[in-house]
Amino acid sequence: MMNLNSIATENLAVAYEDNLVVNGLNMQIPQGKITAIIGPNGCGKSTVLKTVGRILKPKNGMVYLNGDDIRRFTTKEVAQKMAILPQSPQAPAGLTVGELVAYGRFPYQRGLDKLKPEDNKIIAWALEVTKLTELETTAVDNLSGGQRQRVWIAMALAQQTDLILLDEPTTYLDLSYQLEVLELLYRLNREQGCTIVMVLHDLNLAARFADYMVAIRCGDIICHGAPEEIMTTKVLRETFRIDAKIITEPRTGRPTCISYDLIKENEPRPYMKEGAK
Amino acid sequence: MMNQLQKNETYKRKIALRNTAIVVGCAVLLVLSFIISMNTGYTKLPPSDTLRTLFGGGTARENLILFDFRLPRIVVSILVGAGLALSGCIIQGITKNALADPGLLGINAGAGLMIILYVLFFGAHSFLSVFTLPFLALFGAGITAGIIYALAFKKGEGIAPLRLILTGVAVQAGLSSLTTVLVVKLADTQFDFVATWQAGSIWASNWKFVLALLPWLLLLIPYVLSKSRVLDVLNLGDDVAHSLGATVERERRGLLAASVALAASCVAVSGSISFVGLIAPHLARQLVGPRHRILLPICALTGAVLVSAADTIARVVAQPAGIPTGIMVAIIGAPYFLYLLAKSRY
Numbered sequence: 001m002m003n004l005n006s007i008a009t010e011n012l013a014v015a016y017e018d019n020l021v022v023n024g025l026n027m028q029i030p031q032g033k034i035t036a037i038i039g040p041n042g043c044g045k046s047t048v049l050k051t052v053g054r055i056l057k058p059k060n061g062m063v064y065l066n067g068d069d070i071r072r073f074t075t076k077e078v079a080q081k082m083a084i085l086p087q088s089p090q091a092p093a094g095l096t097v098g099e100l101v102a103y104g105r106f107p108y109q110r111g112l113d114k115l116k117p118e119d120n121k122i123i124a125w126a127l128e129v130t131k132l133t134e135l136e137t138t139a140v141d142n143l144s145g146g147q148r149q150r151v152w153i154a155m156a157l158a159q160q161t162d163l164i165l166l167d168e169p170t171t172y173l174d175l176s177y178q179l180e181v182l183e184l185l186y187r188l189n190r191e192q193g194c195t196i197v198m199v200l201h202d203l204n205l206a207a208r209f210a211d212y213m214v215a216i217r218c219g220d221i222i223c224h225g226a227p228e229e230i231m232t233t234k235v236l237r238e239t240f241r242i243d244a245k246i247i248t249e250p251r252t253g254r255p256t257c258i259s260y261d262l263i264k265e266n267e268p269r270p271y272m273k274e275g276a277k
Numbered sequence: 278m279m280n281q282l283q284k285n286e287t288y289k290r291k292i293a294l295r296n297t298a299i300v301v302g303c304a305v306l307l308v309l310s311f312i313i314s315m316n317t318g319y320t321k322l323p324p325s326d327t328l329r330t331l332f333g334g335g336t337a338r339e340n341l342i343l344f345d346f347r348l349p350r351i352v353v354s355i356l357v358g359a360g361l362a363l364s365g366c367i368i369q370g371i372t373k374n375a376l377a378d379p380g381l382l383g384i385n386a387g388a389g390l391m392i393i394l395y396v397l398f399f400g401a402h403s404f405l406s407v408f409t410l411p412f413l414a415l416f417g418a419g420i421t422a423g424i425i426y427a428l429a430f431k432k433g434e435g436i437a438p439l440r441l442i443l444t445g446v447a448v449q450a451g452l453s454s455l456t457t458v459l460v461v462k463l464a465d466t467q468f469d470f471v472a473t474w475q476a477g478s479i480w481a482s483n484w485k486f487v488l489a490l491l492p493w494l495l496l497l498i499p500y501v502l503s504k505s506r507v508l509d510v511l512n513l514g515d516d517v518a519h520s521l522g523a524t525v526e527r528e529r530r531g532l533l534a535a536s537v538a539l540a541a542s543c544v545a546v547s548g549s550i551s552f553v554g555l556i557a558p559h560l561a562r563q564l565v566g567p568r569h570r571i572l573l574p575i576c577a578l579t580g581a582v583l584v585s586a587a588d589t590i591a592r593v594v595a596q597p598a599g600i601p602t603g604i605m606v607a608i609i610g611a612p613y614f615l616y617l618l619a620k621s622r623y
Contacts, residue, residue: 017432055519079522086516090373092567098285099568106510107522112503124282134281137288152517159521 004031004195005081005163007052011061014044014051014219021047022219025061034189034196036210038203038230040240044219045199046087046167052197053084053165079107083156084165088172091140097151098136101126104158126157129192130184146177150184157188164188166198170205178202182209207231208254215239231255237263296571299564303578307355310582314351314589315343349484354588354602355581356490357547358557362580363501364540365554366561366573370508371529372438378555379540381445382533383421385549386452388541391417392474393459396467411489414545415538422537424448426530435515435526473601474548486546493542497535498577504532505569512567550603552610553580559617583610 012025022044029035029052039045050056052063054070063070065081073081083104091100104126105119115123127133130150135143140151149169156164169185170178186209188194200206206213206227213230215222216239223235232255236244242260249256261269315327320342322330330339364379379385391413429436429444463471507528510518518525540554557580558572564579565571584606591605600608 050516053520055516074522075519075524076522079520082520084516084520086514086520089514089517092373092512094562094566095568096566098289099566100513103510103513103521106506109506112505133285136285156520 004193005161006031006064006066006195007082007163007197008064009048009052009061010064012048012051012058012063013060014047014056015059016047020059020219022051025219025221027214027221027224029195029197030212031195032189032193033211034185034209035198035212035214036206037197037199037214037216038201038206038239039216039222041201043216045216047219048216049084049165049167049197049199050086053082054078055084055086076107079159079161081161082163082165083159083161085152085156085167085169087167089152091148091151093139093141095140096137097132097140097143097154098123098127100140100151101132101154101158104155107159122160123158126154129157129188130154144177145173146180149173149177149181153181153184153188157192162193163195164197166196168199168201170200170202178205185209203231203236204249204256207256208249208252227255231257236260296565299575300578303575303582306582307578307585310586310589311351311355314354314585314592315347317589317593318342318347345483349487350588351585352487353490353546354585356487356494357543357550358553358580358582358584359498359577360490360494360539360543360580361550361553361584362557362561362576363498363573364536364543365580366558366569366576367501367508367532367536367539368554369558370569371511371532372442373512373514374438374442375559376555377442378551379536379544380449380549380551380554381442382418382537382540383425383445383449383452384418384537384540385544385551386449386456387417387419387421388414388544389417389475389549390421390452390456390459392545393456393463393471396470397459397463411493411542411545415541418537418541418544419534421448421452422533426533436529490542490546493538497539497542501532501535501539502573504528504535505573508532508569508573509567512569547584548601548603550584550606552603552607552614553583556610556614557583559614563617 006029008028009025012022013020014022025048037045037048047056051058054063054075065073065078070078102115102119102123105115105123108119124133127136130153132147132150132154135147140148143151153164166185169181173181182205185196185198189196207230210227212225213227214224215230215235222239223230231246233244233246236242236257241263243263244257244260246255247258248254261272312324316322316324322339322342326335326339327343329335330343335343361379368377368379368382369375392410395409395413425441425444425448426436428448429441431437431440460468460471507523510521510523511525511529515525544550558576560579561572561576565575584602587605587609588602590609591600591602594600
């Protein structure tokens with residue numbers, strides 16, 4: 001994949017009805033990297049992701065795909081360059097893994113087309129990369145949460161896009177399944193060269209897997225940069241209003257928040273040790 | 278690894294084979310129900326006589342019974358069954374709600390209200406009835422669906438399926454009460470006509486009704502079948518459909534319009550048969566799964582079998598008057614539906 005698709009926003013504003021959720025957002029997503037968007041609940045993370053993925057229309061400003069206004073592409077053209085997975089998508093009952101992944105070929109099909117041999121090749125590849133070949137004929141309902149999330153990622157892969165946006169891909173998953181999903185995304189990034197953009201609420205997982213982090217509060221970017229620049233007491237104080245204790249995790253070398261506390265000036269905190277800071 | 282690929286291929290071939298068998302099975306059932314339906318009724322025609330009559334060797338009386346009474350009724354029941362089933366399948370697909378049916382979009386209520394208004398002003402047996410009815414029903418249903426769509430539409434978000442359903446329920450309730458008020462004002466003969474219509478009786482025992490219905494189906498069914506992949510994708514939810522490059526709002530509007538038109542033209546000739554649109558898609562989904570390329574044809578077949586079988590039973594059970602087909606469909610369908618619900622995991 002020589003020409004990576006790129007995405008950027010300029011002065012982006014998004015509103016639900018008349019409430020401005022995001023205002024004047026300028027963001028450049030680094031190509032070929034994993035970007036994690038973090039921020040408190042209701043701060044507009046998902047809104048930003050959906051707007052960049054042209055599911056929501058911006059009120060103002062622009063989203064650029066490969067330097068061009070995204071609205072100049074047809075939605076099918078966009079679907080050939082960028083895939084976006086919403087939070088906990090639902091598959092219809094009885095659909096098999098292979099069938100769902102095959103839907104990823106939708107942007108390339110016309111009218112009553114059947115799947116062509118090359119479509120089948122790509123589907124087989126997507127299943128193999130996500131280690132789902134053995135489950136191809138299993139119904140999606142019968143899978144574990146982590147496997148299910150892998151199926152949706154495989155569908156996005158079958159779209160043959162090198163740009164994948166994910167909204168909270170680890171929500172409702174057990175700890176090991178969260179890692180299963182994030183490791184898959186990491187592998188896609190390193191081996192297939194996919195640019196990954198994801199909203200994550202777990203700071204430590206974000207810092208562990210992302211190359212680049214964007215901290216958002218109230219629709220504004222507080223700070224962006226490498227995990228080391230974002231996972232600081234100062235940035236987390238501004239973003240989440242917490243007092244965080246950060247160390248470097250010895251096994252990954254990435255910054256990790258080992259403890260945090262609400263910022264309450266001069267209020268007693270009976271669960272803390274005397275004299276603790 | 279190779280082994281696994283081969284296993285998957287074998288499985289897929291098996292499914293394809295099974296689907297073909299199901300198509301054939303449904304078609305055989307339809308033919309069977311067609312034949313039985315031809316033989317049964319107030320005057321029994323044994324199969325040999327039916328065959329002889331079909332090929333032009335019948336007496337005048339046999340010709341009258343078969344060609345003027347029974348055949349058109351059977352054909353109408355098959356067409357109506359297929360049309361209503363497809364309509365229900367589309368609505369269930371785009372609302373992602375297994376309990377949605379054409380009645381929910383105010384199609385029966387809107388069409389019914391229009392027909393009552395017509396009967397109120399022009400009488401039950403006015404000259405134009407047969408061919409105007411589909412248009413009238415379509416007009417009433419179209420306006421109702423339009424109102425529901427407009428009320429459920431929110432700027433910037435489009436249509437949320439749940440909002441569409443709730444709005445549909447509310448508008449339908451309003452229209453039904455309006456209909457009840459009007460029914461009270463009807464004269465006796467008018468009342469009979471409307472009551473029969475509401476019970477879903479296929480009183481259309483002549484070819485004019487087939488002619489009035491057929492063009493609509495010939496127009497709409499190919500359109501719907503051509504959208505089977507779009508329906509698949511819409512079934513994954515709006516956000517995923519967007520991501521895959523479907524023009525969600527436009528496709529949904531087109532499919533809704535097609536669904537309304539299908540149901541309205543069927544309901545116009547058959548009366549209010551609402552259960553088919555709910556139950557045929559369920560049956561079909563149990564048989565072949567959720568992919569619309571195979572689901573839609575099977576759904577049409579199941580709907581056709583269901584209504585034509587119900588119509589035959591309705592004619593046999595309570596002779597000579599017969600039970601209205603719509604009620605018979607509900608009598609067969611309700612227990613089956615309850616069984617499905619009891620069996621399902623939700």
